[in-house]
Amino acid sequence: MSxxxxxxxxxxxxxxxxGFVTEIEEDRLPPGLTEEVVRLISAxxxxxxxxxxxxxxxxxxxxxxxxxxxxxxxxxxxxxxPIDYDAITYYAAPKQKPKLESLDELDPxxxxxxxxxxxxxxxQKRLHGIGDGSRxxxxxxxxxxxxxxxxxxxxxxxxxxxxxxxFSEAVREHPDxxxxxxxxxxxxxxxxxxxxxxxxxxxxxxxxxPKGVRCPMELSTYFRINAAGTGQFERTLLVAxxxxxxxxxxxxxxxxxxxxxxxxxVVELVALDRAEIKYSTVQNWYPGDKDGKGGxxxxxxxxxxxxxxRSKISWTQVETGSAxxxxxxxxxxxxxxxxxxxxxxxxxxxxxxxDTGTKMIHIGKNTKSTIVSKGISAGHGDQxxxxxxxxxxxxxxxxxxSQCDSLLMGDQCGAHTFPYLEASNPTAIxxxxxxxxxxxxxxxxxxxxxxxxEEDAVSMIVNGFCKDVLRELPMEFAxxxxxxxxxxxxxxxx
Amino acid sequence: MSExxxxxxxxxxxxxxxxPILKGIDLDLRAGEVHAVMGPNGSGxxxxxxxxxxxxxxxxxxxEILFRGKxxxxxxxxxxxxxxxxxxxxxxxxxxxxANNYFxxxxxxxxxxxxxxDPLDAMDFLSLLRxxxxxxxxxxxxxxxxxxEGFSGGEKKRNEILQMLLLxxxxxxxxxxxxxxxxxxxxxxxxxxxxxxxxxxxxxxITHYQRLLDYVVPDRVHVLSKGRIVRSGDKDLALELEEKGxxxxxxxxxxxxxx
Ligand SMILES: Nc1ncnc2c1ncn2[C@@H]1O[C@H](COP(=O)(O)OP(=O)(O)OP(=O)(O)O)[C@@H](O)[C@H]1O
Ligand SMILES: [Mg+2]
Numbered sequence: 001m002s003x004x005x006x007x008x009x010x011x012x013x014x015x016x017x018x019g020f021v022t023e024i025e026e027d028r029l030p031p032g033l034t035e036e037v038v039r040l041i042s043a044x045x046x047x048x049x050x051x052x053x054x055x056x057x058x059x060x061x062x063x064x065x066x067x068x069x070x071x072x073x074x075x076x077x078x079x080x081x082p083i084d085y086d087a088i089t090y091y092a093a094p095k096q097k098p099k100l101e102s103l104d105e106l107d108p109x110x111x112x113x114x115x116x117x118x119x120x121x122x123x124q125k126r127l128h129g130i131g132d133g134s135r136x137x138x139x140x141x142x143x144x145x146x147x148x149x150x151x152x153x154x155x156x157x158x159x160x161x162x163x164x165x166x167f168s169e170a171v172r173e174h175p176d177x178x179x180x181x182x183x184x185x186x187x188x189x190x191x192x193x194x195x196x197x198x199x200x201x202x203x204x205x206x207x208x209x210p211k212g213v214r215c216p217m218e219l220s221t222y223f224r225i226n227a228a229g230t231g232q233f234e235r236t237l238l239v240a241x242x243x244x245x246x247x248x249x250x251x252x253x254x255x256x257x258x259x260x261x262x263x264x265x266v267v268e269l270v271a272l273d274r275a276e277i278k279y280s281t282v283q284n285w286y287p288g289d290k291d292g293k294g295g296x297x298x299x300x301x302x303x304x305x306x307x308x309x310r311s312k313i314s315w316t317q318v319e320t321g322s323a324x325x326x327x328x329x330x331x332x333x334x335x336x337x338x339x340x341x342x343x344x345x346x347x348x349x350x351x352x353x354x355d356t357g358t359k360m361i362h363i364g365k366n367t368k369s370t371i372v373s374k375g376i377s378a379g380h381g382d383q384x385x386x387x388x389x390x391x392x393x394x395x396x397x398x399x400x401x402s403q404c405d406s407l408l409m410g411d412q413c414g415a416h417t418f419p420y421l422e423a424s425n426p427t428a429i430x431x432x433x434x435x436x437x438x439x440x441x442x443x444x445x446x447x448x449x450x451x452x453x454e455e456d457a458v459s460m461i462v463n464g465f466c467k468d469v470l471r472e473l474p475m476e477f478a479x480x481x482x483x484x485x486x487x488x489x490x491x492x493x494x
Numbered sequence: 495m496s497e498x499x500x501x502x503x504x505x506x507x508x509x510x511x512x513x514p515i516l517k518g519i520d521l522d523l524r525a526g527e528v529h530a531v532m533g534p535n536g537s538g539x540x541x542x543x544x545x546x547x548x549x550x551x552x553x554x555x556x557x558e559i560l561f562r563g564k565x566x567x568x569x570x571x572x573x574x575x576x577x578x579x580x581x582x583x584x585x586x587x588x589x590x591x592x593a594n595n596y597f598x599x600x601x602x603x604x605x606x607x608x609x610x611x612d613p614l615d616a617m618d619f620l621s622l623l624r625x626x627x628x629x630x631x632x633x634x635x636x637x638x639x640x641x642x643e644g645f646s647g648g649e650k651k652r653n654e655i656l657q658m659l660l661l662x663x664x665x666x667x668x669x670x671x672x673x674x675x676x677x678x679x680x681x682x683x684x685x686x687x688x689x690x691x692x693x694x695x696x697x698x699x700i701t702h703y704q705r706l707l708d709y710v711v712p713d714r715v716h717v718l719s720k721g722r723i724v725r726s727g728d729k730d731l732a733l734e735l736e737e738k739g740x741x742x743x744x745x746x747x748x749x750x751x752x753x
Binding site: 443445446450453454463465 | 570596
């Protein structure tokens with residue numbers, strides 16, 4: 001497109017809305033990654049010996065990889081200056097009472113921060129606009145830099161036997177569960193960033209849904225990076241026992257800073273017989289400015305294991321933030337007739353880069369997977385869909401359907417599709433469809449001639465393009481995601 | 495017929511990507527009138543309609559366009575639309591993923607907001623939509639489909655007329671809406687256009703064929719050639735053109751080129 005659109009250029013210059021910094025005193029470790037640092041993190045969290053050992057194993061492996069030059073994976077289609085892992089601070093936590101007796105004791109600065117982000121830490125407050133009082137709220141675990149600062153609705157969830165708390169608390173209160181499942185889906189040695197995370201992970205969320213329980217409300221974690229010069233390395237572990245159901249949402253933002261900050265998370269999901277986990281992400285880390293200065297490096301390993309008969313794991317992600325995203329939420333379809341789904345919208349504008357996709361590993365019989373990936377590139381954004389569908393020799397009757405659509409705005413952006421298929425069972429049926437389209441000047445003008453502003457026309461077309469994915473999100477968040485897409489796209493055309 | 499001049503085009507010169515296309519158009523449309531514009535391919539008919547609705551890529555180098563006394567050239571395209579200027583496109587675009595009914599409601603509500611009216615809710619809009627769809631004989635399921643996606647040529651044109659019926663603009667420009675229509679579709683489209691005829695509205699109907707004008711009888715007919723109106727007359731001029739072609743006009747002088 002011709003670069004003639006002043007309205008959109010104006011909007012392009014609009015600032016990232018969540019770029020503010022909270023002034024709060026933080027307890028932080030000096031930068032650098034040493035065995036000492038790993039021990040200190042573990043000690044701060046009063047962790048049991050086995051967990052420290054786990055971290056140290058990961059730390060040694062990570063050092064080995066660094067030393068052998070096995071660093072960041074070279075295959076991802078992203079580029080950045082080398083990361084100095086000794087310049088990063090691995091632990092920063094707001095100073096507050098170590099254990100809050102109630103949510104009322106939360107530091108007002110922190111409460112104000114979450115209010116500003118639109119996240120309610122008040123339990124009585126229901127999500128806006130949902131009239132009928134019987135509708136459950138959303139339980140939130142709020143993670144600020146390296147620690148969880150508050151978790152709402154815990155008592156109500158406990159009535160159903162559901163555990164929902166920060167990862168650190170889970171280690172203290174439910175060590176057996178944590179020990180059984182931690183690293184069981186993503187081993188510490190899985191990849192460079194997973195290994196780094198296993199060594200230094202600070203906090204994150206933990207949920208366990210007992211047998212036959214349908215979680216009565218959405219669970220969510222809201223990640224906020226605040227401190228400068230730090231990385232965030234959170235760890236999330238969700239376990240749905242036989243016949244359980246849970247819908248979980250993750251959101252994230254960070255202040256606007258000129259430096260790049262590293263976010264290397266690990267998420268593990270375990271679904272047992274007939275259990276279902278729906279995991280949704282609305283990722284809005286600071287993307288850097290229009291020239292590509294600053295922004296979060298989002299290098300994340302997310303994987304779910306469908307361990308039982310008819311287990312189901314569904315990933316839905318809307319990725320609009322981060323300077324660089326490297327992320328492949330995957331499903332191990334182990335149980336017979338288990339189901340994996342991946343619905344993704346990834347948007348890159350300005351200088352953002354994203355290499356994202358999924359892996360569907362079919363192991364059990366009659367396993368099914370669906371992949372719907374929608375990539376939107378604008379400005380100088382560059383993105384790749386990278387997806388692996390692997391059908392194991394015993395996966396008789398496995399089926400996969402993949403659809404990858406790219407929408408380009410302007411002629412400076414890029415979209416690439418890398419589908420990989422490894423099928424070792426002849427009965428498998430695998431389908432792949434891909435399209436690339438552009439928002440044309442004629443489409444925009446058509447809308448304007450009908451009285452619709454260009455801005456509304458762009459978001460209407462983009463939302464239309466993404467609707468197969470957006471409708472997978474819980475209703476409350478679908479609206480948020482739509483707005484986010486519009487904001488992230490402002491200035492995209494022209 | 496009312497004497498009020500709704501649209502006044504004065505000495506309009508316009509270029510497309512730097513090339514002069516319109517070379518001095520003068521045209522007045524009074525409220526209640528239907529004017530037909532005919533002329534050979536490439537004479538500037540679509541350019542004229544595009545300039546009227548403010549399509550980017552054209553530059554007005556001289557002249558003015560007044561709509562209800564207001565300077566149309568100073569308004570953004572969406573404002574012109576909300577003020578009541580409508581173009582039924584010669585080639586309607588497809589917009590995959592955006593449902594027709596959602597799009598139409600957005601458009602109707604944008605115009606309503608502009609006039610200080612409350613938005614129509616989904617139910618009210620639906621009954622309005624149903625009523626208008628009957629006029630153009632469109633089946634219900636077409637509204638759930640994406641805008642023009644996979645529509646046949648004739649269905650796209652009917653969809654344009656449907657949009658016009660919903661938006662109720664005061665100045666309607668139809669750019670070859672009759673081209674490519676079968677006999678039934680032509681009757682349907684013409685029926686839609688005639689419904690819009692009213693003492694408050696003016697229409698500019700661009701066409702190559704008399705057959706539309708049999709249904710939609712124009713008050714004036716203009717012939718555009720090489721960016722100028724070279725002949726104007728009443729409805730009989732169209733019949734004459736049908737019979738003799740354009741040759742006799744183009745070689746002649748521009749006498750009678752006043753609307
Ligand atoms: N964007 C543009 N750039 C360059 N030339 C253009 C552009 N738009 C139109 N023209 C030229 O202007 C002239 C008039 O085109 P226009 O589309 O207005 O003709 P028309 O009368 O509508 O023809 P038709 O009957 O074939 O629809 C043509 O020669 C065309 O090539
Ligand atoms: Mg034309």
